[in-house]
Amino acid sequence: MKRLMTAAAVAAALAVAAMPASAKNVLKWASQGDALTADPHSQNEGPTNSATLQIYEGLVFRDPAMKLIPALATSWSTVAGKPNVWEFKLRKGVKFHDGSPFTADDVVFTMQRIKLPTSDFKNYVKSVVEAKKVDSHTVQLVTKGPNPILPNQLTQIGIMSAAWAKKHKVEKPLDFKNNEESYAARHANGTGPYMLKLREPGVRTILVRNPAWWGWKDSGGNVDEIVYTPIKNAATRVAALLSGQVDFVLDPPFQDLNRIGRSAKLKVVQTPQIRTIFLGLDTGVKELRTSDVKGKNPFADAKVREAMYRAIDIAAIRKVVMRGLAVPAGIITSPGVHGYTQALNGRLSYDPAKAKALLAEAGYPNGFTVRLDCPNNRYNNDEKICIAVVGMLGKVGIKVNLDAIPKSKHFPKIQKRVTDFYMLGWGVPTLDSHYVFTYLYHSKGPWNATGYANPRVDELTDAMPVTVDLKKRDAMIAEAWKHVKGANAYLPLHHQVIVWGMSKKLDLPIRADDSPHFRWAKMSK
Amino acid sequence: MFSYLVNRVFQAIGVLLVVALLSFVIFNYVGDPINNMVGQEATLEDREELRERLGLNDSVIVQFLRFVANAAEGEFGISYQFQRKVSDLILERMPATLELVFVSAVIALAAGIGLGVFTGLRRDSWLSRFVLTVSLVGVSLPTFVIGILLIYIFSVGLEWLPSFGRGDTVRLGDWDSGLLTGSGWLAIILPAITLGLFQLTIILRLVRAEMLEVLRTDYIKFARARGLSRRAINFGHALKNTMVPVITIAGLQIGTLIAFSIITETVFQWPGMGLLFIQGVEFADVPIMGAYLLLAAIAFVAINLIVDLLYAAVDPRLRVSAQRGKGTA
Numbered sequence: 134m135k136r137l138m139t140a141a142a143v144a145a146a147l148a149v150a151a152m153p154a155s156a157k158n159v160l161k162w163a164s165q166g167d168a169l170t171a172d173p174h175s176q177n178e179g180p181t182n183s184a185t186l187q188i189y190e191g192l193v194f195r196d197p198a199m200k201l202i203p204a205l206a207t208s209w210s211t212v213a214g215k216p217n218v219w220e221f222k223l224r225k226g227v228k229f230h231d232g233s234p235f236t237a238d239d240v241v242f243t244m245q246r247i248k249l250p251t252s253d254f255k256n257y258v259k260s261v262v263e264a265k266k267v268d269s270h271t272v273q274l275v276t277k278g279p280n281p282i283l284p285n286q287l288t289q290i291g292i293m294s295a296a297w298a299k300k301h302k303v304e305k306p307l308d309f310k311n312n313e314e315s316y317a318a319r320h321a322n323g324t325g326p327y328m329l330k331l332r333e334p335g336v337r338t339i340l341v342r343n344p345a346w347w348g349w350k351d352s353g354g355n356v357d358e359i360v361y362t363p364i365k366n367a368a369t370r371v372a373a374l375l376s377g378q379v380d381f382v383l384d385p386p387f388q389d390l391n392r393i394g395r396s397a398k399l400k401v402v403q404t405p406q407i408r409t410i411f412l413g414l415d416t417g418v419k420e421l422r423t424s425d426v427k428g429k430n431p432f433a434d435a436k437v438r439e440a441m442y443r444a445i446d447i448a449a450i451r452k453v454v455m456r457g458l459a460v461p462a463g464i465i466t467s468p469g470v471h472g473y474t475q476a477l478n479g480r481l482s483y484d485p486a487k488a489k490a491l492l493a494e495a496g497y498p499n500g501f502t503v504r505l506d507c508p509n510n511r512y513n514n515d516e517k518i519c520i521a522v523v524g525m526l527g528k529v530g531i532k533v534n535l536d537a538i539p540k541s542k543h544f545p546k547i548q549k550r551v552t553d554f555y556m557l558g559w560g561v562p563t564l565d566s567h568y569v570f571t572y573l574y575h576s577k578g579p580w581n582a583t584g585y586a587n588p589r590v591d592e593l594t595d596a597m598p599v600t601v602d603l604k605k606r607d608a609m610i611a612e613a614w615k616h617v618k619g620a621n622a623y624l625p626l627h628h629q630v631i632v633w634g635m636s637k638k639l640d641l642p643i644r645a646d647d648s649p650h651f652r653w654a655k656m657s658k
Numbered sequence: 659m660f661s662y663l664v665n666r667v668f669q670a671i672g673v674l675l676v677v678a679l680l681s682f683v684i685f686n687y688v689g690d691p692i693n694n695m696v697g698q699e700a701t702l703e704d705r706e707e708l709r710e711r712l713g714l715n716d717s718v719i720v721q722f723l724r725f726v727a728n729a730a731e732g733e734f735g736i737s738y739q740f741q742r743k744v745s746d747l748i749l750e751r752m753p754a755t756l757e758l759v760f761v762s763a764v765i766a767l768a769a770g771i772g773l774g775v776f777t778g779l780r781r782d783s784w785l786s787r788f789v790l791t792v793s794l795v796g797v798s799l800p801t802f803v804i805g806i807l808l809i810y811i812f813s814v815g816l817e818w819l820p821s822f823g824r825g826d827t828v829r830l831g832d833w834d835s836g837l838l839t840g841s842g843w844l845a846i847i848l849p850a851i852t853l854g855l856f857q858l859t860i861i862l863r864l865v866r867a868e869m870l871e872v873l874r875t876d877y878i879k880f881a882r883a884r885g886l887s888r889r890a891i892n893f894g895h896a897l898k899n900t901m902v903p904v905i906t907i908a909g910l911q912i913g914t915l916i917a918f919s920i921i922t923e924t925v926f927q928w929p930g931m932g933l934l935f936i937q938g939v940e941f942a943d944v945p946i947m948g949a950y951l952l953l954a955a956i957a958f959v960a961i962n963l964i965v966d967l968l969y970a971a972v973d974p975r976l977r978v979s980a981q982r983g984k985g986t987a
């Protein structure tokens with residue numbers, strides 16, 4: 134019997150393989166690393182979010198220009214007289230992929246689910262204290278104080294069906310503790326434009342078009358099936374694109390871009406990314422851990438920081454290391470983020486002579502030594518940038534020892550505050566400056582390893598989320614930037630540029646958050 | 659024979675425990691998985707809480723004992739990056755690796771022995787010299803360079819063969835086989851050659867050297883004098899006597915094939931255990947690394963055992979000394 138079934142299975146498989154190619158638009162694509170899970174609330178990581186948000190939808194979303202657009206909510210506003218209550222009108226007639234209707238209960242359930250300890254999105258909705266169902270298609274979110282940017286914080290949060298979660302016992306995201314898998318890690322039931330057909334983690338993921346999705350008319354997308362394969366090796370990834378085995382590569386290595394661009398069948402598209410690369414200096418410790426200067430901290434001296442800033446030739450890094458694919462930065466946030474201005478992005482001039490003079494003035498005419506901690510598998514050309522910086526600082530007398538290591542060893546150094554001088558990159562998913570201040574400049578910021586502490590900046594940072602008067606809030610953001618820009622606790626380097634390689638038959642809008650959203654993808658024959 | 663086996667099994671368990679302990683010590687240096695598991699928004703408390711849940715705050719000894727206790731029950735935990743049971747992941751990925759190793763071992767053995775005999779017999783022909791020169795490439799070029807080279811020639815240039823993946827697979831019970839479909843065979847050619855090339859060269863050179871050695875011996879001369887057919891001399895007598903070292907090397911090399919498949923699998927995105935391991939290392943995915951290293955150790959130990967037993971089958975002298983050894987022990 135078993136043998137018979139096997140034979141039948143083989144026959145069926147061969148029959149499927151022998152079927153003629155239909156007129157379906159199948160898009161095959163690759164990038165370095167797979168999404169970690171299909172659960173939309175378990176891991177807050179770029180590739181994972183961009184994968185789950187093909188299947189699940191949030192209340193609001195961002196279009197390719199990163200503008201806030203309606204998704205499962207058709208309109209939203211604060212309730213008159215109650216600035217701490219946001220009301221969302223939900224889209225009617227929407228169905229989950231399993232056919233069940235989408236209602237306010239699912240939104241309330243999702244809000245509860247993302248507040249659980251095993252959710253990785255709880256910090257986005259920290260301000261939300263209650264989710265209230267008003268009627269079947271109206272929901273109110275009550276926040277601790279007024280929160281004018283709440284909708285910006287909801288773009289990454291997919292709405293899950295309450296009934297489905299209950300049926301499959303996935304009311305909470307995976308906790309890793311009981312050695313039990315979560316059904317939601319490999320199965321999904323959203324309302325979005327694509328449905329999960331197959332997920333083999335790390336091997337292959339197949340999505341198929343949800344014909345019932347409400348937004349096809351506006352998006353104009355025509356892709357019926359999406360086959361995703363992670364291809365770890367960069368050369369293999371490029372080879373797959375060059376030979377036409379995939380239509381789209383999210384992360385082609387910079388050195389191969391010319392080759393891709395030269396191909397008659399392929400094109401390269403690029404856009405500035407919402408991610409800035411910079412170096413952090415520990416200004417707070419009494420004595421640097423890796424320096425020959427004992428008894429004092431050279432980084433505590435503003436002149437030393439300015440000297441290091443002026444010693445870095447960012448134009449050369451852009452040209453030689455980044456092959457032109459970077460935008461020099463004057464502050465550690467990128468164009469597109471609320472609060473960024475052209476004026477703020479101006480840099481101190483590159484001036485090694487002045488740098489030397491400043492070092493002498495500060496009492497280090499012969500420089501000093503220090504270690505630079507750098508990741509080697511996180512940002513575009515991260516290690517090469519650090520090598521260039523080491524050379525440039527060497528020219529003004531600062532002997533830098535480079536420690537370039539994988540990200541899983543680099544980031545703990547920053548979190549444990551055991552680094553003097555480090556590279557870090559920062560993206561801003563909320564597209565608001567407050568996100569930068571609260572993580573990188575607030576004296577209690579979880580990623581602020583510089584020891585930078587300015588009571589005024591702390592005060593402004595704490596006040597921003599609860600200031601409803603947007604004009605006043607903008608003035609606060611501007612003031613905070615002015616304070617931190619002058620301090621140079623971080624030496625800004627550049628804003629990254631995203632480059633995608635794809636077939637000329639594919640029209641897929643590039644996004645500053647590096648997330649492909651295939652609802653807008655069009656394929657021509 | 660039985661006591662010999664029991665002895666070896668105990669040795670094997672010892673080796674496995676040492677491997678497990680060593681890998682645990684190493685894990686403390688590959689980095690912190692927490693960062694890869696939470697977004698940048700996570701607070702220090704969130705991170706600490708997750709670390710606690712994963713048991714990463716316990717001492718190395720406690721973690722090690724827990725790992726051994728679970729491993730004894732076949733339980734390796736949940737992969738941090740794929741959110742699946744590690745035991746399931748490994749079982750799913752194993753067929754891909756074993757098929758790849760099998761095909762490249764067949765290529766390496768068949769071509770290696772064939773060419774070795776040929777170059778041993780026809781020492782001075784230009785074809786032998788050509789083969790030997792080319793084989794130098796096989797030993798000196800690193801695997802990933804060979805892989806990329808083959809991809810650029812056969813996938814990008816000629817567009818004959820796929821550059822990544824396994825093609826279509828057919829499910830036979832628990833075994834996901836790529837050897838039953840056309841696209842599966844097309845997909846396995848490049849990785850199998852890449853993986854097997856080094857072994858092929860080693861076997862070729864070994865067989866050739868042994869053949870040259872054996873062909874000089876008295877019994878071959880005597881066989882020639884007796885007027886035996888060339889075929890009987892070359893294959894019945896000469897080749898058979900070269901086989902002991904070849905089996906040893908080939909056996910050990912199969913272990914290396916499994917181990918080196920890591921690189922080949924990474925180059926060709928071959929969804930096997932080696933790729934799984936590399937993905938695990940990048941992510942500091944401790945459950946995957948632990949299970950893989952243990953499995954690799956088991957494979958090596960088992961192969962060595964089989965090789966030892968095969969010796970006895972091929973070489974009667976070893977059988978005799980084993981008997982004698984038993985007598986005195």
